[in-house]
Amino acid sequence: MTSFSTDRSYAQGLDAADQLAHFRDRFVQPGWDDVIYLNGNSLGPLPVRTQARIAEIVDQEWGVGLVRSWDKWVHLPRQAGDMLGEQLLGAASGQVIVCDSVTVNLYKLAFAALDYRSGRDVIVTDDDNFPTDRYVLEGVSAQRGCELRMIHSDIDDGVSERALAEALDDRVALVELSHVAYRSGALADMAKLTGLIHRAGALALWDLCHSVGAVPIELDGAGADLAVGCTYKYVNAGPGAPALLYVRDELQHQLRQPIWGWFGQRDQFEMGPRYDPAPGISAFLTGTPDVMGAVAVEEGARLLAEAGLPQLRAKSIALTEYLIALADSSLVPLGFAVASPRDPARRGGHVSLRHDDARQLSHALLRAGIVADYRTPDRIRLAPVPLFNSFTQVWDGMDRLRELAASKSYTDIPPEQPLVS
Ligand SMILES: *Cc1c(COP(=O)(O)O)cnc(C)c1O
Numbered sequence: 567m568t569s570f571s572t573d574r575s576y577a578q579g580l581d582a583a584d585q586l587a588h589f590r591d592r593f594v595q596p597g598w599d600d601v602i603y604l605n606g607n608s609l610g611p612l613p614v615r616t617q618a619r620i621a622e623i624v625d626q627e628w629g630v631g632l633v634r635s636w637d638k639w640v641h642l643p644r645q646a647g648d649m650l651g652e653q654l655l656g657a658a659s660g661q662v663i664v665c666d667s668v669t670v671n672l673y674k675l676a677f678a679a680l681d682y683r684s685g686r687d688v689i690v691t692d693d694d695n696f697p698t699d700r701y702v703l704e705g706v707s708a709q710r711g712c713e714l715r716m717i718h719s720d721i722d723d724g725v726s727e728r729a730l731a732e733a734l735d736d737r738v739a740l741v742e743l744s745h746v747a748y749r750s751g752a753l754a755d756m757a758k759l760t761g762l763i764h765r766a767g768a769l770a771l772w773d774l775c776h777s778v779g780a781v782p783i784e785l786d787g788a789g790a791d792l793a794v795g796c797t798y799k800y801v802n803a804g805p806g807a808p809a810l811l812y813v814r815d816e817l818q819h820q821l822r823q824p825i826w827g828w829f830g831q832r833d834q835f836e837m838g839p840r841y842d843p844a845p846g847i848s849a850f851l852t853g854t855p856d857v858m859g860a861v862a863v864e865e866g867a868r869l870l871a872e873a874g875l876p877q878l879r880a881k882s883i884a885l886t887e888y889l890i891a892l893a894d895s896s897l898v899p900l901g902f903a904v905a906s907p908r909d910p911a912r913r914g915g916h917v918s919l920r921h922d923d924a925r926q927l928s929h930a931l932l933r934a935g936i937v938a939d940y941r942t943p944d945r946i947r948l949a950p951v952p953l954f955n956s957f958t959q960v961w962d963g964m965d966r967l968r969e970l971a972a973s974k975s976y977t978d979i980p981p982e983q984p985l986v987s
Pocket of ligand 1: 773
């Protein structure tokens with residue numbers, strides 16, 4: 567490859583050499599003319615195989631099999647969990663299930679962790695963590711009479727080891743952190759921070775929403791205790807698909823989650839008089855699982871595993887490095903700044919750019935056919951997804967952003983235009 571150039575032909579050269587380029591055909595093509603999707607960190611695209619499997623479930627398993635199909639559906643939360651665990655999370659089987667939403671799973675695990683570390687009355691998270699994480703922990707703390715201790719984190723750089731260390735003491739029961747920060751994409755050192763948390767005698771709960779399917783994860787290797795994560799972002803399982811929940815093997819029988827439902831019951835169909843939790847990870851289930859969603863998780867994970875997580879990560883880094891190089895050469899002179907870590911080893915799958923008029927620019931981008939998103943206070947997030955996006959699309963997206971900023975053709979958009987997503 568010739569040395570970096572801002573010409574579009576350079577992007578075309580990178581695409582020609584891209585070993586993963588053919589995976590684009592494994593997704594349903596939206597059929598838009600001239601629209602570029604750089605928002606796979608918010609809602610991943612639809613894999614062809616998933617579309618076919620869901621059709622098969624609707625037509626055959628539901629339409630014809632009816633209630634008899636529960637014989638196999640009932641295993642889906644564990645089956646999809648093991649697929650995720652083994653392929654994407656570095657978790658041995660029996661430690662991951664797919665159920666409920668991230669929000670509900672956070673509640674279940676935070677609540678259980680407080681009982682496990684009874685005598686301790688502090689939960690720690692950071693002030694730039696994703697809203698639902700902060701709200702759930704605020705609620706659990708209020709309900710349990712605990713203190714919610716907020717680490718101040720840098721909105722571009724994430725939680726520092728020092729800031730975490732300062733928040734830890736022998737009152738801390740649980741620390742909950744995002745592996746990849748939703749705004750900046752800052753990637754935390756899971757093993758190192760988990761070690762720090764353990765030395766203080768607390769449990770570590772990781773939110774993997776912006777990392778699962780984007781960066782290799784080693785939950786077992788890092789010694790993580792608990793984890794939750796989305797499947798509709800980089801796992802491409804579709805809107806509202808069920809979330810993942812991980813509990814380290816040794817902890818499973820020691821933690822009791824607060825929602826005692828019949829799917830978490832030992833002999834579910836005995837319909838017994840009292841709740842008696844199932845052994846293992848199944849105790850973290852609540853009620854009837856989302857069948858279509860769980861199947862989509864399984865297919866999504868299968869597709870990413872087929873491409874290979876190391877290959878996927880290598881292309882993701884190449885795409886974001888390229889995006890940053892283009893930003894430096896053509897957007898920084900127009901008032902933009904890179905608002906993500908520059909070291910690719912410290913960055914997840916997306917890049918944030920700062921600009922005073924980011925909110926208006928994000929609406930203008932959408933109007934110009936580039937799907938990216940705005941995040942407060944003044945950030946535009948761009949997520950080139952390795953199996954779906956090309957280097958040429960990154961070039962085209964960045965070129966349109968440059969054009970909009972240079973021509974100021976976004977100034978007709980009211981600065982307070984409501985946000986949709
Ligand atoms: C997307 C996201 C969520 C979403 O939670 P839901 O319960 O699925 O709505 C939670 N946490 C983080 C860090 C996220 O990025």
